[in-house]
Amino acid sequence: MNLALVGDGKMSRAIAHLALERGHVVSTVVTRGENQGGAALTRDRLGGVDVVLEFTRPEAAPGNLLALARLGMPVISGTTGWQSRLEEITVAITAGGGALLHSPNFSVGVQLFLRGARDLARRFAGQPPFAEFVVETHHAAKRDAPSGTALALQEALRTGDPAREFAITSIRGGHVPGMHEVVFDAPFETVRLQHVARGRQVFAAGALAAAEWIRGKHGVFTFDQMLFGEEP
């Protein structure tokens, strides 16, 4: 495939590296300096591109996605922290006839972890000795807190047990690619369910699998829908 990357940070570099290994071509990389409000995302610049992968910053993603929607292009977005604009962006993608697959986390393990967490929350419902909480740890440069994945985890847990809060504690430091954990803690025992990402390659692999999947599709999708269909 002929790919365009919007953003040239840690995730875009991991995707570019893996894309070359898999025989794809990265024909353009759009950087922040040239792209205020999505200004560089034009038909000319993206001519011949099959799929655009957008990994930027929470404040930049909506402008990028609206510009790409107008072009009707297939887009994979892994940027976190813009979900409050999803409705507006969905309308724009539909109107432009293109496609968007978005996820705060492109790890297959995390998607299975979210389902496991929901089921675990169901098991702990009505067990008052156990207090519940979520902890997430990321590298010091991560901008948003809580992480998009922690919010998805909280939503999955609340689906499993609407009576519990599942408050999130965020830790930022060092180089951690991502750790998410739900804990049920009673006075004399603890149950933990934890996901640890050991490298960004896992997110890059999922994003590229999504890029391969989205070709020829129209509408707005999540990674969860791609992996498991509509079944919850």
Ligand SMILES: NC(=O)c1ccc[n+]([C@@H]2O[C@H](COP(=O)([O-])OP(=O)(O)OC[C@H]3O[C@@H](n4cnc5c(N)ncnc54)[C@H](OP(=O)(O)O)[C@@H]3O)[C@@H](O)[C@H]2O)c1
């Ligand atoms: N979905 C997943 O699986 C997953 C996994 C990891 C991370 N993420 C998320 O993906 C996003 C990127 O992560 P990262 O680790 O790559 O961050 P990063 O290293 O900070 O890279 C972000 C890049 O986006 C650039 N940028 C900002 N505004 C832009 C614009 N309007 N147009 C083009 N580029 C722009 C920044 O440029 P400057 O450096 O010049 O500001 C920077 O190079 C974050 O939201 C992160 O939470 C998602």
